[in-house]
Amino acid sequence: MNYDLNEEKRTATSEKHELNNHSENTYSESNHYPNHIGLESENLLFEKSQKTKRFFYSPRQLSETLEIVALALIIFLGVRGIAQNFIVSGESMSPTFQPNQLLIANRLAYINIDITWMPWHTGSQWQPFGNPEQGEIIVFAFPGDTERDFLKRILAVPGQTIEIRNGTIFVDNQALNEPYVTDPWFGTMPSQIVPPNNFFVVGDNRRNSFDSRSWGMLEKDLLIGRADFRYWPLKELGFIEHHEY
Numbered sequence: 001m002n003y004d005l006n007e008e009k010r011t012a013t014s015e016k017h018e019l020n021n022h023s024e025n026t027y028s029e030s031n032h033y034p035n036h037i038g039l040e041s042e043n044l045l046f047e048k049s050q051k052t053k054r055f056f057y058s059p060r061q062l063s064e065t066l067e068i069v070a071l072a073l074i075i076f077l078g079v080r081g082i083a084q085n086f087i088v089s090g091e092s093m094s095p096t097f098q099p100n101q102l103l104i105a106n107r108l109a110y111i112n113i114d115i116t117w118m119p120w121h122t123g124s125q126w127q128p129f130g131n132p133e134q135g136e137i138i139v140f141a142f143p144g145d146t147e148r149d150f151l152k153r154i155l156a157v158p159g160q161t162i163e164i165r166n167g168t169i170f171v172d173n174q175a176l177n178e179p180y181v182t183d184p185w186f187g188t189m190p191s192q193i194v195p196p197n198n199f200f201v202v203g204d205n206r207r208n209s210f211d212s213r214s215w216g217m218l219e220k221d222l223l224i225g226r227a228d229f230r231y232w233p234l235k236e237l238g239f240i241e242h243h244e245y
Contacts (some may be wrong), residue, residue, distance in 0.1 A: 092203035105225035
């Protein structure tokens with residue numbers, strides 16, 4: 001009987017020892033990561049923190065943002081004062097320009113600077129980039145409605161005499177060579193002198209252009225700029241060629 005009790009104690013002690021060894025060798029995530037609460041609980045806490053999180057700019061961040069906006073505005077206004085983009089509407093300048101083509105007009109080309117405040121000035125206006133010349137393609141406000149912009153070619157400048165004989169343009173009694181005209185117009189216009197600060201402008205599509213032949217001379221004050229660059233379509237991307245007579 002005593003033998004059985006002792007054997008039973010030894011068996012119980014052995015089982016307890018094996019259990020302890022098993023516990024020591026078993027990986028316990030809670031032992032290694034006592035603060036770990038499980039992926040699902042972490043997601044719930046993250047979503048809660050996102051809902052309660054507040055976004056705000058510090059005074060420094062706000063100041064930097066305002067500086068960037070101000071700089072962008074200054075650059076935009078500066079570029080706008082130098083160049084302006086236009087879309088071609090109608091076929092009055094065909095084939096040189098087609099409808100929906102996009103171009104940029106150089107607003108500085110014909111700029112006038114008031115110099116009357118200078119003590120040594122010899123005139124009232126200074127044009128650093130010169131005057132409009134024959135053959136140049138220009139953008140201007142239509143005299144009959146200044147809200148509309150027109151695109152035409154200058155054929156005569158102040159002081160020149162212009163005349164149309166059976167569709168041929170004569171300037172100072174010399175016929176103009178106009179290779180850009182593919183469908184000539186055979187109308188006639190009596191000789192007249194272009195007055196100061198005015199220009200005689202005509203579209204390249206002589207049969208379909210509302211220009212100086214109809215409404216007269218163009219005043220210089222209505223000039224917006226010289227058409228200098230075409231950026232659409234891409235196959236015609238580049239600077240615009242102005243004809244020389």
